[in-house]
Amino acid sequence: MTTPAEPRAIAARLPNRPGVYRMLDATGRVIYVGKASSLRKRVGSYFNKRQDSVKVARMVALIVDIEVTITGSEGEALILENSLIKSLRPRYNIMLRDDKSYPYIYLSKGEPFPRLAFHRGVRKGPGRYFGPYPSAGSVRDSLALMQRIFPLRQCEDTVFRARTRPCLQYQIKRCTGPCVGLIEPDDYAEDVRHAELFLEGKNSLVIAEMAGRMSQAATLLDYERAARLRDQIANLRRAQEKQGIEGVDADVDIIACASRDGVACVELLFIRGGRSVGTRAFFPRLADDAEPESVLAAFLPQHYLDGEVPDEIVISHAVPDQALIEAALATVSGHRVRLTAAVRRDRGKWLRLARTNAALTLGRRLASSASVRERYEALQEALGLDSLPQRLECFDISHTMGEAPVASCVVFDADGPAKSDYRRFNIEGVTGGDDYGAMAQAIERRYTRLQKGEGKFPDILLIDGGAGQLGRVAAVLDELQVTGLTVLGVAKGETRRPGAETLLLMGREQPIFLPPDSPALHLIQHIRDEAHRFAIAGHRGRRQRTRNQSPLEDIPQLGPKRRRLLLTRFGGLQALRRAGVDDLAQVPGISHTLAQAVYDVLHGESV
Template sequence: MAEPVPTFDGKAFAKALSTAPGVYRMIGAGDKVLYVGKASALRNRVSSYFNATPKSTRIMTMLAQTVRMEVTVTRTETEALILENELIKSLKPRYNVLLRDDKSYPYVLLTNDEWPRITMHRGPRSVPGRYFGPYASVGAVRDTLNLIHKLFKLRSCENSVFANRTRPCLQYQIGRCSGPCVGLVSAQDYAENVRRATLMLEGRSDDLTDEIGAAMEAASARLDFEEAARLRDLLGSIRTLQARQYVDGRAADLDVLAVAMQGTAACVVLLAFRDGRNLGTRSFFPRTNGSDNPGEVLAAFVSQYYGEQLPPAEIVLDRDIPDRTLIEQALSSAGERRVQLRFSVRGDRAGYLDMARRNAQITLASEQTSQAAQLARAEDLQKMLGMDELPRRIECFDISHTMGEATVASCVVFDAEGPVRAQYRRFNISGIEPGDDYAAMHQALSRRFKRAMATADKPAGVLPDILLIDGGAGQVAQAKAVLDELDIHSVVLVGVAKGPARRPGDEDLLLPDGRSLHPGADSPALQLVQQVRDEAHRFAITGHRGRRQKIRNTSRLEDIPGIGPRRRGNLLRHFGGLGGLKAAGVEEISRVDGINAALAERIYATLHGLDPVTGGPGSDATRSDG
């Protein structure tokens, strides 16, 4: 294949560069970054793109689109690697291998509070603190938390409960918390426990045991035998855990990585061991952007993944990777301890590597089969709706509320590979008549599609190929009115209405021209529509329940006649928060200062959804449209 003629003089550009290490960026039309790369010598690396050496189709295509280049000189190769990773994550260049974030994996979170809290966390890492993981399963997280609570007695309670407790809770009574909420541990001792727990979560148990052993000897030397005995017991517990690390020669702190590829589709499997415990496997599907080189994909994965996660002392790879020594140095520098990248191993490690390879191959084959089925469903939907092209983006809207309270609209997004969770959106609906589903749908759609309209300040946003509305003819009419108001005619609008029997597979698909399609349960197109609709339904209800609970947690007491700031404060302090108050009976509530029997009855009824007059159950059924 003939080498493409570059759109700028790359050879002249390269000659003007220095031989210092750094990062280069290839930029296409519209200042869009196409590729980010690192170099130990910028002049040599950049000039290699513009010589006569044959190159892959992917590189040739990238060069043909490049209109200019930019470079950033760094002091060391390690700095270049770190900067490259940061730019790849922030810019997401078209031709780089990209590690797709998966927020479904659980983490251990140690918060940045004055008295740090340790707990399990899923989803976006928006809570300030340190995140350890991700772990392969919730069970692995719970085992880790159980160990940390037993050894270091860190709190797990929510801040609202912590701030309002007047006596220690059950966790203190069973020896899993040191009682910081009521001053049973000093700030200095608690901070020391947090630091030691952090060492264990980082996999630095050897450092921890050395430190505790030295502290035990020091306590004994100053005749503080009670402290020495406590440290002895703590040291014994940690060493009992460590004893499992060397059974059958297994490593204590180890990650095993294997990559499988089919064409440009890739799967990376990670098998993790921490403190001698097998945390299981996790599968990742990097976006290769045309690369078919397993070593390149694995190198990009290692750089990007461990750029955010603390690396273990040893990482075993199923093959050698480019810049292995450089990446090893960067990870060692970031982790402040030596990190080894190994690819030629024997014994148990070879067995783990074989297991990771087989898992990667099986997982990739399963994913490919799933993608083929997804493509077949999309093709059937295209045919059924008479579309000229395969739908690349499908959005679905749903409305959820409880008797008109806390109305929330959800928007979920699917592409050719399935759900795109990073682009899901929720809309808190306000300013409408409670329970007016049509007005709620109109407001949500207006807010979403007005954002996509071009203005003098911004270009047009992304529009879906298909817009699904969970509802009947009324909701479809509202959607059509919004699209007509905004002069949007390229979107195929479809309403998803339950059939008379309201059974899955009996749905009718309503079109804005009045036609109704009934594909039947065996239709691949309907199966795709159901998948998207069910995800929108789940996302809407989750958002509604969260909003409703937030409203009730903050305003339920304020809505009760006779409850002012002083009485509200007395109640929350006495019971340690709203949760404790809800668990109390009428008689116990009436014992709080300023609360008489009649007021206690009203409080109890309001918090439990009862009629304050009759004492009968109130209506509190969560619903979602459609």
């Protein structure tokens, strides 16, 4: 059996050079990865003195072997340490669980009418990428805002080239119709240039230029153009009031950490081009209680060494090896990076906000049920999502033999049902019983409003239906140019029993089958059943209102007094239905034409 003296002897023989060390247990599994400027001193410190930390003492008791890799510098060791932690996932390292590819806003280049769109993945297309953004929802919110100010096209090139008439985006004034020549290339290019300046944070320059063009248009008596520019300026000013960071005009990340009861929360506030584009909370895995300084020291390399690095990172706690981390981030990013812990004025104000958010988010995390988190994590894994979903929407249709159809939209967030965000849609102009058409109408009405900024986009859209429903929904979303959205159809299966659902993920050929005891399936069933309940309640209310309404109210020429006169003369609606046109015309105030209209309505004919 291996004794503790053996790893101590290994440590004594290590060189005084920088590198990475890996601690192994009796099964040969790596339980800890660390870096050092001197391997002998750092590794020897684990065995040459009494450990005050319970976590370290527990880990040292398990060590039976040590492996090392010598590097050229401590900076190289930091980069290698980060890579090994992510690949080996050692038990005693602080681990960043939520490692994802961030979304960007993409502005294409090299074509007469560039495209502004959502992008996630490899950035190899010709054009500019603005970001990263904390979530797909924040990208969609920014795009919706920009479409109100700079109505650039978001459609794919294949759709753009095939258009012969303006799409719905043009009708709701979110695009200027370049596909069919409704805007001059020079005017479109000006919108593109202003959109770039806006994304770079140069709002004041854009407003000044637009104000000059508005004055020029008014001088030339082009009042329609002047009014359009006035509205654009007003939207820009509102965007500044809502998102502007006073005194900050660069790309800055503001990070605050709070830890308690063995749980840590890292709150990250994204500022891009002087605008706040959203926040994101991380919950690193802790091997034991960890101080915020240790959590941030582990978080910074894991989060930034493989991704986009801003010019400045403001942190709530000073971290060990700050200069080393700055140098490593500068090496991978190709530009100078500043880590700042002591800030005042504007940055201090935003750091205080991030600290408050971190404390509140940690409190909610500790107070929330573990089963809720487990269900969301299971759904993320089942669907292969890059990040934990934060907002889900589910739609369902309810009617009785085609009568009074109602569509429901229910919303779940990290805390469960968000009932204040529930919506119902009375379906009109659709053939009775056409669930496909009803679903398409509901999705179009809902997501047209979201495109206009009247609500938040979800991370996942669930549809109570199979492949047919999913196809109609996909067509509507494509027409509205809603991208970056995970769409899931929930089919009941052949037996139609709970637990036998088939999940159809848009863009994936093979269906997904989850076991009946899957927490992800339980979450899907919960939101599906809630959508069904909400749709039925709406349908019953609409049906009752319809049945309580007299058909005579559908006749515009027939006022309340003459309605009462008819019902009094014939003794009620049933007797009124048995009357002929001539009988109706004998009532004072009822002409033969009006009598014919009453007869037609009572016998199912349109007025």
